[in-house]
Amino acid sequence: MADAGAISDFDALAAGKAIDDDANYQWRVARRPVGNVVPKDFDWHVTDLAEPGPGETLLKTHYLGLAPVMRAYMVGGSPSGESALKIGDVIHGRGVAQIVKSRHPDWQEGQMVQGQIGWQTYKVSAMTEQEKFFAMPHNGLPAALGSGVLGMTGLSAHAGLFACGSPQEGDRMVLSGAAGGVGSMVSQMAANVVGCDVVGMAGGAEKCAFIRDHGCRAAIDYKADDIEEALDRLCPDGIDLYFDNVGGETLEACMERLRMHSRVVLCGSISEYTRPEPFKLSNYTRLRRTDSRMQGFFVYNHLDRWDAVMDDIAGWIHAGKLVPVQDMAEGFAAMPKALAQLYHGRNVGVQCCSVRGEPEQWN
Amino acid sequence: MADAGAISDFDALAAGKAIDDDANYQWRVARRPVGNVVPKDFDWHVTDLAEPGPGETLLKTHYLGLAPVMRAYMVGGSPSGESALKIGDVIHGRGVAQIVKSRHPDWQEGQMVQGQIGWQTYKVSAMTEQEKFFAMPHNGLPAALGSGVLGMTGLSAHAGLFACGSPQEGDRMVLSGAAGGVGSMVSQMAANVVGCDVVGMAGGAEKCAFIRDHGCRAAIDYKADDIEEALDRLCPDGIDLYFDNVGGETLEACMERLRMHSRVVLCGSISEYTRPEPFKLSNYTRLRRTDSRMQGFFVYNHLDRWDAVMDDIAGWIHAGKLVPVQDMAEGFAAMPKALAQLYHGRNVGVQCCSVRGEPEQWN
Numbered sequence: 001m002a003d004a005g006a007i008s009d010f011d012a013l014a015a016g017k018a019i020d021d022d023a024n025y026q027w028r029v030a031r032r033p034v035g036n037v038v039p040k041d042f043d044w045h046v047t048d049l050a051e052p053g054p055g056e057t058l059l060k061t062h063y064l065g066l067a068p069v070m071r072a073y074m075v076g077g078s079p080s081g082e083s084a085l086k087i088g089d090v091i092h093g094r095g096v097a098q099i100v101k102s103r104h105p106d107w108q109e110g111q112m113v114q115g116q117i118g119w120q121t122y123k124v125s126a127m128t129e130q131e132k133f134f135a136m137p138h139n140g141l142p143a144a145l146g147s148g149v150l151g152m153t154g155l156s157a158h159a160g161l162f163a164c165g166s167p168q169e170g171d172r173m174v175l176s177g178a179a180g181g182v183g184s185m186v187s188q189m190a191a192n193v194v195g196c197d198v199v200g201m202a203g204g205a206e207k208c209a210f211i212r213d214h215g216c217r218a219a220i221d222y223k224a225d226d227i228e229e230a231l232d233r234l235c236p237d238g239i240d241l242y243f244d245n246v247g248g249e250t251l252e253a254c255m256e257r258l259r260m261h262s263r264v265v266l267c268g269s270i271s272e273y274t275r276p277e278p279f280k281l282s283n284y285t286r287l288r289r290t291d292s293r294m295q296g297f298f299v300y301n302h303l304d305r306w307d308a309v310m311d312d313i314a315g316w317i318h319a320g321k322l323v324p325v326q327d328m329a330e331g332f333a334a335m336p337k338a339l340a341q342l343y344h345g346r347n348v349g350v351q352c353c354s355v356r357g358e359p360e361q362w363n
Numbered sequence: 364m365a366d367a368g369a370i371s372d373f374d375a376l377a378a379g380k381a382i383d384d385d386a387n388y389q390w391r392v393a394r395r396p397v398g399n400v401v402p403k404d405f406d407w408h409v410t411d412l413a414e415p416g417p418g419e420t421l422l423k424t425h426y427l428g429l430a431p432v433m434r435a436y437m438v439g440g441s442p443s444g445e446s447a448l449k450i451g452d453v454i455h456g457r458g459v460a461q462i463v464k465s466r467h468p469d470w471q472e473g474q475m476v477q478g479q480i481g482w483q484t485y486k487v488s489a490m491t492e493q494e495k496f497f498a499m500p501h502n503g504l505p506a507a508l509g510s511g512v513l514g515m516t517g518l519s520a521h522a523g524l525f526a527c528g529s530p531q532e533g534d535r536m537v538l539s540g541a542a543g544g545v546g547s548m549v550s551q552m553a554a555n556v557v558g559c560d561v562v563g564m565a566g567g568a569e570k571c572a573f574i575r576d577h578g579c580r581a582a583i584d585y586k587a588d589d590i591e592e593a594l595d596r597l598c599p600d601g602i603d604l605y606f607d608n609v610g611g612e613t614l615e616a617c618m619e620r621l622r623m624h625s626r627v628v629l630c631g632s633i634s635e636y637t638r639p640e641p642f643k644l645s646n647y648t649r650l651r652r653t654d655s656r657m658q659g660f661f662v663y664n665h666l667d668r669w670d671a672v673m674d675d676i677a678g679w680i681h682a683g684k685l686v687p688v689q690d691m692a693e694g695f696a697a698m699p700k701a702l703a704q705l706y707h708g709r710n711v712g713v714q715c716c717s718v719r720g721e722p723e724q725w726n
Contacts, residue, residue: 079652247648260664266651280643285610287659288629289442294657296650301623 006038007344010337013039017333019121019356021060024049026090027119027335029074036343037071042336043088050124057102059113059123062358063147064095066329066338066351067181068268081300082116083130091119093335095355096136096146112136114146119335121355134306139314141324142361148181148350149317149324150310152299156267157185158309159302161194164295165241165265169195172235174254176200177245178216179207181350182267184325185313186243187215192321196241199234201227201250203345210348214323227253243267248279255283258290266296325349328360369401370707373700376402380696382484382719384423387412389453390482390698392437399706400434405699406451413487420465422476422486425721426510427458429692429701429714430544431631444663445479445493454482456698458718459499459509475499477509482698484718497669502677504687505724511544511713512680512687513673515662520548521672522665523630524557527658528604532558535598537617539563540608541579542570544713545630547688548676549606550578555684559604562597564590564613566708573711577686590616606630611642618646621653629659688712691723 019025023046030043052058069080073092078084082092099111104127107113115133117123127133136146148154160182161167173190177183178200190196192215200216202208208219220230231239231253238259244251245268255264264287287294302309316322327347329338332355342351354360382388386409393406415421432443436455441447445455462474467490470476478496480486490496499509511517523545524530536553540546541563553559555578563579565571571582583593594602594616601622607614608631618627627650650657665672679685690710692701695718705714717723 266648278645278648280645281647282641282643284644284647284657285629285641285659287657289659289661291658291660291664293659294647294650295654296648296652296656297654298652301654 006036007337007340009039010340013042013044013336014331014333017044019332022049023047024120024122025332026121027332028090029085029087031087032076033071033074037074037336037340039336041074042091045090049122052101052103052124054103055105056124056126057099057104057107059097059117059125060100061095061097061117061121061123061332061355062362063144064093064117064119064332064335064353064355065147065151065153066093066335066342066347066353067152068342070339071343080298093117093119094132094147094152095352096143096151097123107133112143112146114151121332132300132303137310137314139310139318141314141317144326144328144352144354144358144360144362145324147352148326149185150313153181153350154185154313155302155306155309156299157182157189158312159297159299159305160243160265160267161186161189163302163305164297165243165263167194167196167241171196171240172237172259173198173241173243174201174231174235174239175216175243175245176222176250176254177268178202178211178214178219179348180245180345181326181347183243183245184211184214184349185322187211188322189215189316190241190243191215191217193316199231201246207345207348214325222250231257238262241265251279252281252283255281255286258286258292260290260292262290262292264292264294266294326352326360329353331355331357369399370700370703372402373703376405376407376699377694377696380407382695385412386410387483387485388695389484390695391453392448392450394450395439396434396437400437400699400703402699404437405454408453412485415464415466415487417466418468419487419489420462420467420470422460422480422488423463424458424460424480424484424486424695424718425725426507427456427480427482427695427698427716427718428510428514428516429456429698429705429710429716430516431705433702434706443661456480456482457495457510457515458715459506459514460486470496475506475509477514484695495663495666500673500677502673502681504677504680507689507691507715507717507721507723507725508687510715511689512548513676516544516713517548517676518665518669518672519630519662520545520552521675522660522662522668523606523628524549524552526665526668527660528606528626528628530557530559530604534559534603535600535622536561536604536606537564537594537598537602538579538606538608539585539613539617540631541565541574541577541582542711543608543708544689544710546606546608547574547577547712548685550574551685552578552679553604553606554578554580556679562594564609570708570711577688585613594620601625604628614642615644615646618644618649621649621655623653623655625653625655627655627657629657689715689723692716694718694720 116131179202200211242254391406479494542565563574605617
């Protein structure tokens with residue numbers, strides 16, 4: 001893993017990399033990352049604006065979301081079904097864009113969309129199935145939310161909690177990564193929509209204060225607390241629902257404390273992305289005695305419920321049950337640093353980037 | 364693990380240990396087993412017949428079932444919620460008995476029952492909740508089936524397949540321990556009741572022939588075949604449902620081949636009972652990409668559905684969809700050997716014992 005010194009090197013990488021509307025600026029894969037990403041893994045590239053051909057659109061990027069999976073893309077993997085990246089390719093990334101030219105019959109100029117744009121300030125797109133573009137709905141909420149809370153992060157949180165976790169009112173729930181993009185949504189939905197009793201885990205006092213303000217009855221600071229002791233103290237009767245964003249020893253500790261008919265949702269395992277060997281789970285047989293289940297999910301398998309899920313989330317935001325939290329990096333040059341910081345757990349809420357310095361409330 | 368030589372030592376243990384109706388013969392825990400059970404772990408004991416007091420019955424044992432969990436009882440564990448055994452205690456075991464005297468208001472003399480009897484030829488019982496006694500229903504089927512197919516083995520097979528596995532017609536199913544007590548029922552119910560395409564695993568050519576005759580489209584001989592190669596050949600499109608009776612590397616290999624929305628049922632893990640360290644599962648994260656689930660279950664949590672499950676099983680036997688297979692050891696003296704052989708995988712179907720040499724069809 002990169003240390004704090006390496007993080008500051010990203011400021012040097014970003015220095016002087018201003019963008020304008022007259023060219024397409026891109027971040028490309030320069031090298032395969034080893035451990036966490038470092039500045040040399042990224043290549044800054046400037047090209048002319050392309051013209052859309054028949055059936056194509058020209059998209060102008062406004063916001064991009066950042067997700068832990070992106071390092072896996074850079075390594076050449078394809079864990080989410082996107083095409084495998086070669087050295088020199090534009091890095092995959094979903095975000096919010098405006099259609100500034102359209103020669104596509106189904107998409108109009110001026111329309112705001114979200115989908116697979118990549119780390120670039122413009123994109124010529126045939127709006128293919130694989131890019132999974134959705135029109136931004138007219139729900140009165142800021143367009144920036146399409147890069148996270150009203151994007152794939154929101155779908156992940158909703159599908160993981162409701163379709164996989166089967167939460168019940170009064171469930172004792174433990175949630176790791178509670179201050180992150182998915183976590184900060186899951187905790188609020190579980191507490192405020194379902195009525196679960198949520199204990200969250202996050203790193204550091206500041207984040208712990210944040211998650212207590214966003215749905216968690218109590219917080220475990222995984223950097224300072226003894227997790228086993230804290231779980232025993234805060235969940236003395238065990239756990240009905242564990243929502244796992246981190247994997248590893250935290251998963252193991254929660255598995256030890258499952259109650260009858262409990263559920264473990266495997267959402268992410270950020271602790272494992274940079275492990276040299278995969279973590280091995282020794283207590284999966286605990287599922288037997290308690291008639292419990294471990295359920296995995298992959299967000300792209302839940303796209304058929306997109307509209308209903310986004311309506312749910314927008315409704316809960318308007319009703320005050322869900323405060324959208326996005327951690328906005330400013331300017332396209334900041335993308336590599338924002339990604340590196342993800343693996344240090346520095347973001348609160350969904351890590352995003354306002355590509356052109358747009359305000360968070362811009363619509 | 365004991366080798367074949369040690370198994371033959373059990374014949375010497377059994378020699379001369381005849382029983383009659385005038386005393387209560389018992390097998391007790393002499394020592395905590397280390398590895399597989401050996402003759403010195405068992406103590407043969409003869410006591411006078413006790414008289415039932417008010418609210419009690421005197422039960423005469425006819426059949427006893429044998430299950431892998433029994434070694435865990437002898438070690439002093441209580442994996443199924445039975446009381447922990449001390450040295451000198453009668454070993455736990457469920458079976459079929461006749462009530463020969465009753466001073467209990469709800470139970471009549473002459474009635475056939477099944478429940479927690481222990482390794483003994485008579486029992487004075489208050490018919491407590493914890494002993495889980497059930498009257499044998501008048502379904503025209505042999506009483507011996509109450510020690511397995513129409514007992515806890517049957518409930519395990521039914522609950523594991525239907526309540527946990529959610530089998531669908533056409534599911535590609537893999538089943539380990541397919542020739543065993545639970546396995547031989549699951550394979551037939553999955554194939555003949557649901558219409559699954561079942562690939563079974565068993566040890567040796569004879570058992571593989573047996574499972575092909577009892578619901579399996581194809582058989583993998585885990586002692587002779589390369590399991591990974593066989594799975595790739597027999598399930599080239601992957602697995603929808605894996606019913607796990609063995610755990611360990613077999614579970615790992617099946618997890619690698621899960622299809623979308625697949626299910627893994629954790630029923631047993633006989634390969635792990637005598638491991639010095641628990642097996643560690645490295646690929647549980649495979650559940651994520653395929654939206655799959657791993658579901659454990661514990662048979663005693665499913666007792667509330669007892670009557671309906673037994674009616675299902677009896678009906679399928681009468682309809683010819685389920686051939687009951689019990690592997691009957693003869694005579695109470697044979698109990699320790701029958702248990703030791705379980706861990707060598709020598710039984711076909713449910714391992715039982717006819718305590719008084721009763722025929723299998725006796726009713």
